[in-house]
Amino acid sequence: MCLVSSQTDTEKADIEREMQEFKEMPVEELNILSQIYEKRGLKQKRLCKKHESTEKDALGAH
Numbered sequence: 001m002c003l004v005s006s007q008t009d010t011e012k013a014d015i016e017r018e019m020q021e022f023k024e025m026p027v028e029e030l031n032i033l034s035q036i037y038e039k040r041g042l043k044q045k046r047l048c049k050k051h052e053s054t055e056k057d058a059l060g061a062h
Helices: 002-024 026-039 044-056
Strands: none
Touching: 002 026
16 A cells, blocks of 8 residues: 555656646746657657647646
8 A cells, every 4th residue: 555655646746846847947848748759659740739738738748
């Protein structure tokens, strides 16, 4: 049980950190997300669509 709680706490902290970074540096964070998706094989055209959804829901885009 401790492992699950610890993992959940870590994930929540990661999400909070990412949200704060997105607020403080939105352009840089979008560039990082773009690089992640490009490495996963997402094409530039689709990245633009992903960017649009990120603007609406930054957390959901992760």
